[in-house]
Each structure stands twice: as structure tokens, then as C-alpha cells.
Amino acid sequence: MVYSPLQAAAKYFKYYVHAANSKGHGMHSPFVYEFITKVMNDFTKYEAYEKVEQLRKQLLSDSTELLIEDMGAGSSATSSDRRTVSSIAKNAAKPKKFGQLLYRMAKFYQPQTILELGTSLGITSSYLALGNPSAKVITMEGASSVADKALDNFRQLHIRNIELVRGNFDSTLDDVLGTNQRIDLAFIDGNHRQEPTERYFQQLLPHVHNDTLLVFDDIHWSKGMETAWKNIVQHEAVSCDIDLFYIGIVSFRKEFKEKQSFTVRV
Template identity: 55%
Template sequence: MYSPVQLGFKYLRYYITASNGKGHGVHSPFVFSFITQVLNDQRQFYAYSQLEALRKDLLSDHREITLEDFGAGSRIKKDNVRKLSSIAATSLKPAKFSQLLFRIADHFKPSVILELGTSLGITTSYLASANPAARITTMEGASAVAAVAKNNFSKLGLGNIRVVEGNFDHTLAETLTTIPLIDLAFLDGNHRYEPTVRYFRQILPHLQEHSIVILDDIHWSAEMEQAWDEVRGMEEVTLSIDLFFIGIVFFRKEQKEKQHFSIRF
């Protein structure tokens, strides 16, 4: 993984070179609409306050759990025994990006959502709250973490979430047989090149023209940057958007030629 200093320099380069985030000079009507209607939507949706209250509770929850880590590990600690507050502080997607996931799900109305990497369930809850009619399958390697997430879903009254526990290497293939078509996928489960690309290739046959795939932490390490470059370069991907901390790819067939955008967010 990159050091904080390295990541800071990379972010500065992104900020200087990326489009200004207002849509000026963007010659794709679809991307302009995405910027103005989704990225820059300043509305405070009904679910935000409830879910951020849950985040606050988790950040102050000092209970300890023992977990298995099948991903690239934490930037801060690698101990098997962790406080929930520590997991919340280092693993949860910030409100800015969690709420963007909500707006994406609210805007595009995906019926079937797959998430790799439940963690404590904050992003899952945002996705589930955006469209209560959607079916969300979320996958988590650490059973103790999954148990906390399931309890959080119950507290929030979210009944449209299915949790699959276990190492993705063993559970993803079988899970995909139960969801033949995926409208939205959020890949946040293993921050290494080979597994990230492999998981993407596994879900690729289950995507369609209007599917959306979001990859987390695309500049977290050289491996993740390599994975992001490979994914957005695949023939099936017609459009990609780099928001530095996440990358979004689309498969829209009406896109006449492949396009890539870096946008400040």
C-alpha cells in the first residue's frame, strides 16, 4: 500500500488534472447528467441522519471481536483481535462516499445489488435504504464482523439484505448462481491486484448493458492502480470515471468509443 505521503502526492496530482466536478467541458451527455444529478446532488436524504448516527455509535463501540482478514489488511492494525471502534475508524467508507453510493442507487434504481466486503454494514445499509425494493447480496469474509453487520441491519429494519459469509474465493462462484443478473456491484473486499481482477472477471458474465460496477480504493496501492487500469481497459467497459477513492465503470453499448474521465469529488 502507498504511504500517506505518497497517497497525498497522488491525490494532489489527481486534483490538479481532474475535471472540475461541475460538468464544464464534459462532452458526454451521460457523464454531464451523472455529474449534475448524482455527484453534485446536495439534498439531505431521509436515511442519511439515521445511518450516520449508526456510524457514530460504531466509532464509540469498544467491544472486541476476533476476526479473519482475507483482504489486504488494515492500513493501521493487523491484529486478529480488534475493537469495533477501530474497525469503524479504518474500514468504513466515509459519509461522502457512502452517500454517493446511496445517490447512485437512488438515481439508477438497480434491482439486484452485489457487494463484496460488508464490513460493519454502513455502505450496505446506504444501498439498501436507497431502494427498499432492491435485493442486496453482501459478502463478508469475517464471520464476527458479519454478525455485527446483521445486527445493524436488524436495528435499521432493513429486510432486503442477504449476507453471505466466508472467503470470496470459496463463496463467490456459488453466490453468483443465485443472482444471474447484477445491476450494481460494489467491490470492496480485497485490495490486491489478482483477486480484484479475478472477482471482476467472475461477475462480468452476470452484467448487462446498464450495469454499474464500483471499485473501492483504486489508488490505495500500485496493485490496485494496476487492477483499475486493467478493468477500465477491458473490451466490455465503455466508460469509466475516476473519483480517486473509487472508480466507476459502465457498459453502455450506445457509447460509440471508450471514454475515461477523472472528476474532482
């Protein structure tokens, strides 16, 4: 069950009160300190930001209707199987703040193989691909009409390092991982339910390495997603996790002698 707006606000207040400041002061983990100071707090106005946000602005005014084959937890905004591009851009696309954070992660850590579960209109895919143009970005989308629109958007932005895989993750993810043995960065932003989220994590595990980062979307969206996040960070392979409320990041770095968890204010 998705949290109500009141429940979500209470969750966020609790997070905000207990989270570490976003300056990195007093942070004893070199990796997390570097993430905060070099990635989160990189306030450069990159050219890619304007390109992607111009696309977002265009999509927000697009009244074209698309048929949606929803294979996840659905939309919290509508139960219809038809949605306008503008409503998808408004309700399903990741906000600018987090799209640009993913861009900076790709730019700073230079992952060579990036996987995204949940293309939607391709806004975050574009940020990831532009963050490291030399990377191979594989993005996966279940709704065919949405995938078509995303491909149009990639062409509009002249992005050529994205491969889009269509179909339900449950039947396509194994094949993708079979041909991409090493995943450097993954953004899991589809099927916002506990069991599938934990299953995708388990499927990804054989393909991670010391420097891999997995980013999970909407970790406090529902009780099920909170449980999934809790179970994921407790896994023995995870050495460090960072809770940014709207997204959660896990690392597998061996330099962490003991498991470490951080909650950081965004």
C-alpha cells in the same frame, strides 16, 4: 505494497490538478454529465443519511473487541487479529461522502440486484439498501464476528432487503453469481489486491448488462490496485470509466461508440 501517506498525498495532488471540475461544465458525455449533475451534485439531505450516520456515531464509540479472519490485504491501521468495533468503523468503513454517493446511485439508477463484496459493519450496505428499498442487496463478508455485528446493525435500522453471505469470496462468489444471473450494481470493497480484484471483475463480467455499474474501492491505494484498475478499464467490455480517486466506476453502455475515460473531482 500500500502507498505511504506521503506517496498517497502526491497521488491525490496529481489527481486533483488533472481532474475535471465537479460541476459537469464542458462534459460531452450525456451519461457522465447526468451522473455529475443528478447524482454527485444532488445535495438533498435525505432522511436515510441521518439514520446511517447515527449508527456510525454509535459504532465509533463501541469498544467491543471482535476476532477478525482477514482474507484480503489486511488493515493499514493494525496487524492484530482482534479489533474493536470503533477501530473498524474508523479505519475500514467507507467515509460519509462515499456512502452517501452510493445511496444516491442506488436511488437514481434503481438497480434491482445489488452486490457488495466486503460488508464490514454494514454502513455502505445500509446506504445501498435504503437507496432502493425494492432492490435485493447481497452483501458478502469473510469475518464471521463482523458479519454478526453487521446483521445487528441492519436489524437496528429495520432494513429487510439485505442478504448477507458469509465466507471467503474465493469460495462463495461463484455460488452467489450462480443464483443471481443479472447484477445491476456492484461495489467491490474487499481483498484490496490486484489479482483478486481482477478475478472478481472477470467473474462478474458474464452477469453485467448495458446498464450495470461496477464500483471499485481504493483504486489508488497501492501500486497493485492501480494496476488492477488500469487493466479493468482497458478491458474491451468496458465502454466508460470514471476515476473519483477513492473509488472508480465502470460502465458497459453500448451508446459509447468509443471507450471514454473521465477523472472527476469529488
